[in-house]
Amino acid sequence: MATTIDDIIAARNAAVHILDHEIQDALAKQNAATSEAAADRFNGPIHQLMAQRVAIFERAADDMLNSSELASALNTLRSLTSDMNTVAARMGSVAGFFKNVADFLDAASKVAGVLKGPGG
Amino acid sequence: MVAKVRSMRPFAWLPFTLLIGCSSPYQFSNEIGSFSTGVDNVASAYTAGYSSLFSDRLTYRTLIFNDTSAKLKLAISCSPAAPPSELPCEFYPQGAPQPSPSDPKLESDRRGVLDILNVLTNYAHALQAVTNAADRAAFDAAASRLNASVTALLSKAPNPAVAPAFSAGFNIFAWALGQALDQQRFDILKQAVSLANGPLQWDDHKGWVCPERSVCPVRSVAKTLGGQLDAISEARKLVLYDTVNALIKPLGPGYKNYTGRLGAANHTKAVLVQLEQAQPSQVTDALINAHNALRDGVNDPARSFSDFASAADQFAGLAEALKNDLATPAKAPSSNPGS
Numbered sequence: 187m188a189t190t191i192d193d194i195i196a197a198r199n200a201a202v203h204i205l206d207h208e209i210q211d212a213l214a215k216q217n218a219a220t221s222e223a224a225a226d227r228f229n230g231p232i233h234q235l236m237a238q239r240v241a242i243f244e245r246a247a248d249d250m251l252n253s254s255e256l257a258s259a260l261n262t263l264r265s266l267t268s269d270m271n272t273v274a275a276r277m278g279s280v281a282g283f284f285k286n287v288a289d290f291l292d293a294a295s296k297v298a299g300v301l302k303g304p305g306g
Numbered sequence: 307m308v309a310k311v312r313s314m315r316p317f318a319w320l321p322f323t324l325l326i327g328c329s330s331p332y333q334f335s336n337e338i339g340s341f342s343t344g345v346d347n348v349a350s351a352y353t354a355g356y357s358s359l360f361s362d363r364l365t366y367r368t369l370i371f372n373d374t375s376a377k378l379k380l381a382i383s384c385s386p387a388a389p390p391s392e393l394p395c396e397f398y399p400q401g402a403p404q405p406s407p408s409d410p411k412l413e414s415d416r417r418g419v420l421d422i423l424n425v426l427t428n429y430a431h432a433l434q435a436v437t438n439a440a441d442r443a444a445f446d447a448a449a450s451r452l453n454a455s456v457t458a459l460l461s462k463a464p465n466p467a468v469a470p471a472f473s474a475g476f477n478i479f480a481w482a483l484g485q486a487l488d489q490q491r492f493d494i495l496k497q498a499v500s501l502a503n504g505p506l507q508w509d510d511h512k513g514w515v516c517p518e519r520s521v522c523p524v525r526s527v528a529k530t531l532g533g534q535l536d537a538i539s540e541a542r543k544l545v546l547y548d549t550v551n552a553l554i555k556p557l558g559p560g561y562k563n564y565t566g567r568l569g570a571a572n573h574t575k576a577v578l579v580q581l582e583q584a585q586p587s588q589v590t591d592a593l594i595n596a597h598n599a600l601r602d603g604v605n606d607p608a609r610s611f612s613d614f615a616s617a618a619d620q621f622a623g624l625a626e627a628l629k630n631d632l633a634t635p636a637k638a639p640s641s642n643p644g645s
Contacts, residue, residue, distance in 0.1 A: 191529045192515075198533075233548070240541050244411040247537040250530040251418050259523035260425050266498040267425070267432040273494040274435035277445050277487045284448035291455040295462065 191250050198246035205239045329492040332439040334603065334611060340618040341596055342430040347625035348531060348589065349423040355538040355632030356416065362545040362636045363408055369552050369638060371397065381405050409541055412534075419534050426527055429502065433600075436491045436498075442484065449480035496604045503601040506594070514594050524597045528590040535586030539632065546578040549636050563639060570639040577634050584631035592621040 209232060216228035250256060371378060376399040382388055383404070384395035392413070396405040407413050435441075453476045460469035504522030506514045516522035553571035557564055596617040603611035 191526055191533075195529065195533065236544050236547070240537075240544050243533075243537040243540040244409060247530075247533040248411045248415055250533045251415050251422075253530075255526050256422070256530050258521065259526035260422065262521065262523040263425050263429045263502055263527065266502055267429045270432035270436045270494050270498050273490050274432065274438070274441070276490065277441045277484075280483065280487065281441070281445040281448040284445075284452040288448070288452040288455040291452070291459050295455065295459045 189249070189253065191253055191255050194246050194249045194253065198242055201242050202239060205235055205242070209235045209239070330488055331437045331491040331495050332442065332488075334495070334600070334614070335434075335437040335439055337611060337615045337618045338430075338433045338437050338600070340615075340622045341600065342427075342434050344593065344596070344618065344622035344625040345427050345430040347622070347629045348535075348593065349427055351586070351589070351625065351629040351632045352419060352423060352531070352535060352538070354629055355535065355542065356412070358632060358635045359409065359412070359538055359542050359545065362542055362549065365636045365638050366545055366549045366552065367396070369549060371399070373552065373556065374399075376400075412537060412541065415534065419531070422527055422531060426531070429524075433495070433499070436495050442488065445484055445487070446480075449476075449484070453477060453480065492604075499597070499601050499604050503597055506598050506601075513591055514598060525594050528593045528597075532587040532590035535590070535628070535632075539581055539584065539586055542632075543578060543581050546574055546581065546636055550575050550578060553639070567639045570637050573637040577636055580631050580634065584628055586628060589621070589624045589628045592617070592624045596621040 212228055212232045212235065216225050216232065219225035219228070370376070378397040379400050381393065381396050381398060381404055383391055383393040392407060392410075394405050394407060398405045453473055456476065457469045457473045460466065460472055463469075502524045504516055504525065505520050506522055506525060507517055509515045514525060516525055550571055553567055553574060557567060557571075561567070596614065599614035599617040600611075603614040
């Protein structure tokens with residue numbers, strides 16, 4: 187069964203939840219350290235956990251982007267957009283046609299006026 | 307003349323038939339405008355957030371170089387003779403490896419995300435196109451002018467009395483045609499919004515959900531955009547967190563630029579807090595909610611769209627706030643003489 191965008195978000199949130207606990211735990215230990223040197227030793231591991239957290243968000247975003255669910259959704263929206271634009275353009279086309287005919291008739295009217303002459 | 311007037315009679319029934327059940331797409335125009343502005347702001351939030359992430363990284367790197375007085379080299383990828391590559395053109399400390407992309411997945415996804423944003427903004431703009439009342443005004447003006455032109459020409463014909471009869475008949479024809487075009491617009495609006503939305507169902511724990519084996523395109527696209535915006539936001543938060551820590555690390559008694567550096571730290575911390583509060587997923591959920599309310603509005607026989615109006619406003623407001631939050635970059639200290 188194909189992975190849905192909801193599945194990806196759920197897996198991402200579960201992984202981030204676990205990491206958040208580990209990060210909170212490491213930060214608490216760092217704060218409780220008795221010396222600056224001891225506290226500094228936590229910097230590397232904490233940063234690695236935070237970087238891993240960001241990597242999970244980026245990986246999930248990439249998975250969603252490459253999902254078949256998204257590809258299908260985009261195709262549907264493209265098609266609907268095209269249909270709406272086609273219908274929207276009809277009114278403009280008719281108005282343009284009316285305008286062109288009116289221009290032609292205005293010109294014809296002037297010619298008719300000239301041919302009719304001042305005496306009618 | 308009477309014969310000609312009678313020949314127009316077949317048109318006479320048309321407007322009255324169309325009047326029954328005819329719906330105006332223009333009543334949704336303002337709210338769809340708000341929805342479309344919200345979508346544009348989501349697109350701007352992505353591009354601004356992406357730029358800010360790179361700007362934040364540059365600020366952080368520069369800060370570290372300044373603090374360590376690092377001996378720097380220029381990456382090989384900067385050379386005009388270097389083959390095209392995805393490696394960034396940056397400074398790096400002598401002895402360290404050549405710089406590599408900081409966020410390869412975000413960078414490789416960029417083209418795809420811009421494509422999604424393009425599809426979504428085009429969709430929102432198409433919603434605006436079918437509800438654009440200016441088109442109807444232009445149609446009415448063109449019909450009116452054509453009527454006047456024909457009438458003027460007929461008045462110069464051998465039997466000018468035919469002109470008023472034609473004018474009356476043409477008015478009915480133009481009115482009926484306008485109504486028919488309006489109906490087409492409303493029908494396509496209703497159909498497109500319903501298909502794009504899908505049969506979303508509200509779940510108190512999960513929000514708007516798409517039933518199994520159903521398709522909900524706007525939700526799928528919005529959730530994916532939310533994922534990308536979350537990733538950018540989280541990446542920025544880590545860079546900002548590192549920057550604030552690097553900024554306050556040397557501060558202490560005797561530090562010469564204490565005030566300037568603390569000011570930069572405060573500014574960066576404020577940006578970090580702002581990003582902590584910004585919830586990209588909340589914005590994309592508001593998009594889904596607004597679109598669902600539009601679906602309900604166009605399918606409501608009473609054409610009640612007050613829910614859509616408030617949902618569209620809420621989405622537009624949240625999207626603008628997100629754009630502003632993601633657009634604020636970190637700040638380097640004004641000068642950095644060290645301790």
